[in-house]
């Protein structure tokens with residue numbers, strides 16, 4: 001039973017996508033929408049192949065991933081530091097919580113105009129958008145995670161002789177890790193939104209730029225192809241990088257019960 | 262596995278002196294008097310048990326010895342030095358095991374060594390292994406905390422508390438959540454460890470039979486504000502059996518004192 005279920009699940013998922021693409025093809029075939037507005041799946045696939053062969057896709061993907069890697073690392077460090085401060089200081093929490101909740105409601109694309117004003121067309125502006133998009137959710141999750149730590153862990157740590165300077169990295173952050181990781185995942189997703197939004201307007205390379213070019217050239221297959229790539233990579237990293245880390249943590253803590261269906 | 266014959270070493274236990282200690286809590290402009298004028302000396306290597314009605318301040322006293330709380334009046338001295346804050350000289354073992362879920366068993370036990378000895382990683386691991394074998398859980402070295410049963414968790418918590426070689430071990434009702442058989446096994450383990458390490462131990466319990474089985478001396482508290490109403494010395498040879506009629510007899514006399522108090 002346990003062996004069979006995942007394979008069956010995968011089969012259903014494959015079937016689901018097949019039906020989805022089939023529906024798309026049907027809609028394309030019988031719909032009255034011209035194909036330069038609404039392309040077929042095959043046209044999108046061919047265009048994707050062309051973009052890749054022309055050598056446009058890989059540099060763009062690399063550029064976006066690189067920006068995310070660097071920008072998100074910074075967002076993560078700042079978010080963790082601020083979250084830690086909010087978690088241990090009552091006053092910092094009171095002051096910063098509403099601000100970060102507010103920032104979190106701001107659509108990530110709304111950071112683009114101000115970044116243009118501050119940084120002009122330089123790449124710095126993209127980093128700025130990524131950081132501002134991703135950092136609040138990391139900070140909030142960290143702070144909330146810390147506030148929910150059972151006090152007994154802190155007391156156990158103190159009685160075991162943990163000096164004050166070691167509390168944050170030995171006890172507080174690890175104890176809040178299951179909550180922090182959800183913020184880290186959310187932050188990644190929002191940062192990814194921010195990166196692509198910023199690239200739409202102010203870059204000459206990147207997934208957002210390819211989207212923009214597709215629109216400029218009225219090339220709807222390219223637009224959809226790049227959207228698919230953007231979704232795919234966002235999902236891939238979410239599942240295979242953060243998802244794996246999260247699962248590992250949840251297993252260690254015993255939060256992940258073995259699925260018994 | 263049988264290689265681990267080199268027993269971990271333990272240093273001299275400490276003398277605890279509680280002098281005129283009172284404690285009041287203030288909550289919502291209401292003052293609760295938890296303890297009143299406690300005087301007690303606990304000798305090196307003595308196993309002392311606190312019993313008393315619920316809310317009489319037993320945990321409060323233990324927390325003050327651990328350094329989590331400060332007395333409102335009076336002083337607590339360990340080997341002549343005043344207790345002001347938590348320190349691994351006075352290690353507390355909690356009712357809920359309080360093991361760190363982000364560490365495996367052996368890392369939990371070796372954690373406290375980091376702040377005690379100038380050990381490198383290898384030596385820390387070795388001492389942690391020795392303690393793990395003292396609580397008979399060698400094969401669970403790499404297990405996650407959640408994989409252990411309640412009794413096993415408490416034994417790991419015991420090993421973790423003893424690893425940094427505290428002068429005094431404080432134990433606050435560690436076994437109530439366990440079934441009777443597991444508890445009795447733990448009493449055996451605790452006595453064995455007590456004899457082997459020669460630690461000073463102060464423990465709180467509600468179970469008079471547990472008190473008689475474990476303690477060299479049982480200190481009985483009155484209802485709130487807690488005062489010491491009687492001390493009963495238990496001079497039975499160790500290891501004691503929980504079901505020994507002699508233990509039962511002493512348990513009854515403790516019970517009688519408590520009922521008399523109510």
Ligand SMILES: Nc1ncnc2c1ncn2[C@@H]1O[C@H](COP(=O)(O)OP(=O)(O)OP(=O)(O)O)[C@@H](O)[C@H]1O
Pocket residue numbers: 286287288293294295313314315316317318319320321322485
């Ligand atoms: N932090 C605190 N703030 C206010 N009151 C407190 C605090 N801690 C304990 N008290 C009060 O002090 C009294 C003694 O509490 P304590 O927990 O020491 O009792 P106890 O003897 O351990 O009881 P039990 O056997 O039920 O564990 C209680 O009335 C409790 O309400």
Ligand SMILES: [Mg+2]
Pocket residue numbers: 319320321
């Ligand atoms: Mg208590």
